[in-house]
Amino acid sequence: MYRSLILLLFIGAANAHQMSPTYPKWSDSYIDNISVSRVRVFNKRKDVEYYEIGVFDKDMKPIPFVTQYDLRGIKYHNYAEFTIYINNRYKKDALYVCSKSMLPKLKSTGVVSKICSKFKD
Amino acid sequence: MIKDFSYTLALTIIVGIISYGASKSAFALDVPISASVTGSCIISTETNGTYGQPNAYTLTTAASDGGQMPITRVDVTLASAYKVKFTVPNSFSSSPNLNDVVTFTGDTEVSAVSDATNMADYETDKVEVSDYVDEYDLTATGSTWFKHTSVAVNGGSRAYPSGNYTSYVVAECIAL
Numbered sequence: 001m002y003r004s005l006i007l008l009l010f011i012g013a014a015n016a017h018q019m020s021p022t023y024p025k026w027s028d029s030y031i032d033n034i035s036v037s038r039v040r041v042f043n044k045r046k047d048v049e050y051y052e053i054g055v056f057d058k059d060m061k062p063i064p065f066v067t068q069y070d071l072r073g074i075k076y077h078n079y080a081e082f083t084i085y086i087n088n089r090y091k092k093d094a095l096y097v098c099s100k101s102m103l104p105k106l107k108s109t110g111v112v113s114k115i116c117s118k119f120k121d
Numbered sequence: 122m123i124k125d126f127s128y129t130l131a132l133t134i135i136v137g138i139i140s141y142g143a144s145k146s147a148f149a150l151d152v153p154i155s156a157s158v159t160g161s162c163i164i165s166t167e168t169n170g171t172y173g174q175p176n177a178y179t180l181t182t183a184a185s186d187g188g189q190m191p192i193t194r195v196d197v198t199l200a201s202a203y204k205v206k207f208t209v210p211n212s213f214s215s216s217p218n219l220n221d222v223v224t225f226t227g228d229t230e231v232s233a234v235s236d237a238t239n240m241a242d243y244e245t246d247k248v249e250v251s252d253y254v255d256e257y258d259l260t261a262t263g264s265t266w267f268k269h270t271s272v273a274v275n276g277g278s279r280a281y282p283s284g285n286y287t288s289y290v291v292a293e294c295i296a297l
Contacts, residue, residue, distance in 0.1 A: 113292050118297070
């Protein structure tokens with residue numbers, strides 16, 4: 001019976017997820033009371049096609065923000081730039097912007113990688 | 122006469138300015154070199170993990186039991202700018218229907234470092250946040266390899282049903 005079990009914990013080797021910068025900054029957008037920031041995510045994970053972006057406070061609770069796609073497909077060996085807009089009333093609480101790898105449901109085996117940059121004035 | 126003198130004076134000043142600029146540029150040309158160091162964190166999966174099955178009710182990544190410990194690598198380009206947090210499995214992400222409660226245990230340890238001097242204390246300084254979560258402050262630039270163990274014991278020492286069992290480690294790199 002033991003042989004009938006297929007036991008996997010991880011798939012993919014030397015797969016990498018990268019995000020920069022470490023300390024992004026907010027700047028004024030072309031809309032009143034809205035600030036904008038940008039981060040870049042590099043996908044060197046063959047097993048991951050989608051990354052989710054989120055903005056969080058000091059306790060890692062979600063903060064409202066707007067971006068074109070908060071879940072975005074990034075091809076293998078490609079960069080994607082996320083442009084994040086936030087209402088200025090939430091800006092002081094927004095401490096982290098994080099990108100998280102989304103594992104396909106049928107291949108939900110492996111490492112979930114999450115990288116968080118920190119907003120600094 | 123006065124008009125001619127004014128023209129002559131203006132021409133002299135202009136020629137003087139041009140000559141000064143030309144001579145200055147001939148002797149010293151300021152060539153700016155600028156850089157913007159943004160820093161980043163990279164999380165890599167170095168080695169696949171596999172559960173071995175030493176008996177009917179235990180799955181383990183221990184090599185002695187036929188398993189393989191997964192290894193992740195974290196690279197940082199800025200010192201003291203990130204902490205890394207690992208959560209080892211406390212449930213299966215997919216499995217056959219299980220009628221018994223599975224007890225998970227696991228741990229994360231530093232397995233190798235790229236800077237033996239400045240990263241020597243990573244393991245002793247790690248913070249065990251909970252049974253499944255460990256945190257490390259990455260105080261030096263370079264690469265750190267982490268190995269993860271996971272053991273899943275089926276309740277009542279009952280045999281696992283046949284099928285696929287998968288789980289995952291969550292690796293988080295958080296800017297400080």
